[in-house]
Amino acid sequence: MDVGQWASETINSFVDYGFALEIIGQSQYKAFMSEERNDKCLDESEKRLRDNDVIKILEELTGTKAANIQYEPRDRRDQILRDVMKTEGVSARQLSRVTGVSANTIWRL
Numbered sequence: 001m002d003v004g005q006w007a008s009e010t011i012n013s014f015v016d017y018g019f020a021l022e023i024i025g026q027s028q029y030k031a032f033m034s035e036e037r038n039d040k041c042l043d044e045s046e047k048r049l050r051d052n053d054v055i056k057i058l059e060e061l062t063g064t065k066a067a068n069i070q071y072e073p074r075d076r077r078d079q080i081l082r083d084v085m086k087t088e089g090v091s092a093r094q095l096s097r098v099t100g101v102s103a104n105t106i107w108r109l
């Protein structure tokens with residue numbers, strides 16, 4: 001038995017498709033199940049960058065260590081943080097962790 005067949009039989013043993021078929025009918029059920037979807041599930045959410053990668057981005061952008069960003073003038077610090085937050089895979093908590101700037105400050109930007 002191949003893996004696909006085993007998975008199908010295992011799932012079928014836990015799911016009662018008869019209920020759905022009674023409600024909408026077999027042709028509508030097949031049409032619904034064959035539709036292509038672009039659903040985004042929680043386990044497929046965007047990939048987060050590692051802290052070291054965020055630190056490298058910050059250091060390339062500013063020319064200083066990531067931990068020193070908290071000592072920059074407020075306008076410059078906020079602009080740097082805004083720019084980095086636009087990077088896919090960077091979270092506010094992560095940015096707070098690597099810069100020393102509070103997460104609440106970052107969320108307000």
